[in-house]
Amino acid sequence: MFAGINVLWEPKQAFDAFKERPKWLAPLLVVVLVGIATTAFHFLRMDISAELLESMAANLPEGQEDGLDKMEGMIGVIAAVTTTLAVLGPIIRLLVIGFLAWLISKIFAGEGGFTDGLGVAAMASMPLMVAGLLSVPIALGYAEPPGLEELQSMLKTHPGAWLGLDTKHPAFVAFAQFDVFQLWALVLLILGTARVMAVPAMKAAMVFVGIKIALASMGVMGAMAGQLAQQVG
Numbered sequence: 059m060f061a062g063i064n065v066l067w068e069p070k071q072a073f074d075a076f077k078e079r080p081k082w083l084a085p086l087l088v089v090v091l092v093g094i095a096t097t098a099f100h101f102l103r104m105d106i107s108a109e110l111l112e113s114m115a116a117n118l119p120e121g122q123e124d125g126l127d128k129m130e131g132m133i134g135v136i137a138a139v140t141t142t143l144a145v146l147g148p149i150i151r152l153l154v155i156g157f158l159a160w161l162i163s164k165i166f167a168g169e170g171g172f173t174d175g176l177g178v179a180a181m182a183s184m185p186l187m188v189a190g191l192l193s194v195p196i197a198l199g200y201a202e203p204p205g206l207e208e209l210q211s212m213l214k215t216h217p218g219a220w221l222g223l224d225t226k227h228p229a230f231v232a233f234a235q236f237d238v239f240q241l242w243a244l245v246l247l248i249l250g251t252a253r254v255m256a257v258p259a260m261k262a263a264m265v266f267v268g269i270k271i272a273l274a275s276m277g278v279m280g281a282m283a284g285q286l287a288q289q290v291g
Contacts, residue, residue, distance in 0.1 A: 062181040063088070066188070069246055072181060073253040080170075080254075082177030086152060089183045093148030096190035101144055103203035106137040113206065148183075155179035155247065162265055163255035170255045178254050182247035189213060189239040215239055228281040235274040244270060 062085040065072035076082075111133055153176075160175035162168065196212055197204050204212050211219040211230075218233030225231075248266055252259035 062177075063184060065181045065246060065250075066184050069249055070253065073178070073250045076177055076181065076250075077170075077174075077254045080174055080177055082173045082180065085180035085184075086176055089152065089180045089187050090148050092187045093183075093190060094145055096194060097144050097147065099194055100197060100204070100209060101141050103197075104205055106141055106206075107133045109206045110137055110140065152176060152179045152183065155182070158265070158269070159247070159251050159255055162251060162257055162262060166257045166261050168251075168255040168257040174254055178247065178250035182243050182250050185239045185242040185246065189215070210234070213237075213239075226281055226284060228278050228285060231277045231281045232274070235270070235277075 062072050062076060156172060156176035156179040158175070159178045160170070160172045163170055163175070193209070193213055197209075200208075207225050210225045214220060216234050216237035218230040221230070221233065223230040223233075244266060248259060248263045251257050251262040251266070255262075
């Protein structure tokens with residue numbers, strides 16, 4: 059099927075068809091364009107500068123409120139950089155994951171080149187594309203455009219979104235790792251690497267699950283450090 063969208067309901071057949079005819083550009087463009095469009099939709103509807111200032115103010119230790127005045131002078135640049143990185147996020151993510159899939163194939167004597175890795179990364183990202191598309195009508199149902207914090211729990215697809223926790227709380231960060239769409243994408247990534255790059259599924263799972271656990275641990279520790287800094291301040 060065009061762009062490999064059928065990976066959502068028949069993943070084995072989709073990856074096998076891709077291996078026979080590796081047309082990587084179509085799925086890559088679909089995922090990138092939808093990702094950029096949905097991200098731009100949310101960011102253009104909110105006041106990024108105000109969102110960032112509010113977040114910074116909430117994280118400032120008591121007695122250091124004067125530091126916010128210095129930040130206000132730089133907030134325009136910070137907001138521009140934040141928006142740019144968010145919009146470019148889908149491209150950066152695909153390049154990194156495509157490279158990892160290719161690197162794994164080299165380490166474990168698999169098959170395929172970097173473009174095959176990109177194709178696997180793009181097809182495995184289809185669930186995230188679906189999540190992005192679902193976020194648009196949900197956001198339109200809000201009385202006010204969702205802010206940066208609300209976006210993280212707008213889709214009730216992970217336990218943290220149901221607990222009413224602050225998005226910077228370590229427990230929220232931990233529970234957010236069990237997002238349905240992210241786990242779905244992880245399973246597809248492992249399956250795609252195994253079937254397209256000829257890497258044993260167990261070895262692919264060990265690498266990608268290990269990376270996810272490492273990143274999740276870093277996120278939780280960062281949240282704990284931020285919480286501790288606030289308490290000390």
